[in-house]
Amino acid sequence: xxxxxxxxxxxxxxxxxxxxxxxxxxxxxxxxxxxxxxxxxxxxxxxxxxxxxxxxxxxxxxxxxxxxxxxxxxxxxxxxxxxxxxxxxxxxxxxxxxxxxxxxxxxxxxxxxxxxx
Amino acid sequence: xxxxxxxxxxxxxxxxxxxxxxxxxxxxxxxxxxxxxxxxxxxxxxxxxxxxxxxxxxxxxxxxxxxxxxxxxxxxxxxxxxxxxxxxxxxxxxxxxxxxxxxxxxxxxxxxxx
Numbered sequence: 001x002x003x004x005x006x007x008x009x010x011x012x013x014x015x016x017x018x019x020x021x022x023x024x025x026x027x028x029x030x031x032x033x034x035x036x037x038x039x040x041x042x043x044x045x046x047x048x049x050x051x052x053x054x055x056x057x058x059x060x061x062x063x064x065x066x067x068x069x070x071x072x073x074x075x076x077x078x079x080x081x082x083x084x085x086x087x088x089x090x091x092x093x094x095x096x097x098x099x100x101x102x103x104x105x106x107x108x109x110x111x112x113x114x115x116x117x
Numbered sequence: 118x119x120x121x122x123x124x125x126x127x128x129x130x131x132x133x134x135x136x137x138x139x140x141x142x143x144x145x146x147x148x149x150x151x152x153x154x155x156x157x158x159x160x161x162x163x164x165x166x167x168x169x170x171x172x173x174x175x176x177x178x179x180x181x182x183x184x185x186x187x188x189x190x191x192x193x194x195x196x197x198x199x200x201x202x203x204x205x206x207x208x209x210x211x212x213x214x215x216x217x218x219x220x221x222x223x224x225x226x227x228x229x230x231x
Contacts, residue, residue: 004159033216043205045160045222052217091159095216103148103216104175107159 002027004094006108013082014116021077021111023092029053031097034068034075035105039089051075082115089113119144121223123208128228130195130202138193138226140208149191150209150220153177160207166191167214195228203230 003026013019025034036048049059051068059066063080079086089112093105121142130136140149148167152160162175166185180199185191191210195202207225211218 009157031216035219037222043207043225043227045207045209047219047221050219093159097216103150103211103214103218103220104162104165105150105152105160105220107161109157109159 002029002032002094002096002106004092004106004108006090006092006111008111009109010112010114012114012116015083016081017115018078018080019082019113019115021079021090021092021113023075023077023108025073025075025092025094027094027096029096033095033097035093035095036066036075036077037091037093039091039110041088045091048077079113082113084115084117087113087115121208121210121221123206123223123226125226126224128226129231130228131231133197135194135196136228138195138206138208138228140191140193140223142189142191142208142210142223144210144212144221145188146210146212146221147188148211148214148218149185150211151175151181151183151191151193152207152209154205154207154225163193163206202228204228 005024032053034051037045065078067076089110091110092108124139150165151163154160164183166172182194208223209220
């Protein structure tokens, strides 16, 4: 069975602060994919990043960066110099490539990020 | 513009009534998915379809039904057997089947029970 845990239910920061959203996953497969999605108040999930289990390079995209560590089964997401527009619910998710692979996403509970001006 | 559309945005269901949520994509994607989101929770998979005329149950299929007669369409029916249907429903699609594919989501339908 696979599981994704986002221990931080809610985070509140002031604009320009850096913030890290934690994601810990469990899976028995050696090949898997990790994702982050953003859900703004409108409700639609917006894809942010996909990472496969063989690529442990950290990634930076503008103010966003991701730290993938297989040794601790974590895939954390950092927003640098946060802005009010970053306020949203953020989901970490996992798919396995093994067995009857059909791309089922297992989601964490989500972290509500509020950035105050 | 290419994308996924869901309608209606809000849907109200009376007791004992079946309702159908629409999901259409013009991305020429092979696979489509339906998820349910409850307040403060992550998404849970209801049904998925990897090709036309074929679909499979997800984790919480009871009380729901789907069809996939056309590649671009994957409607979800919430039947009267679903005792707690109030939730936010999201449709997604991927270019091909498989775990490596990124799922892209529609804007969602919010279902409320009268």
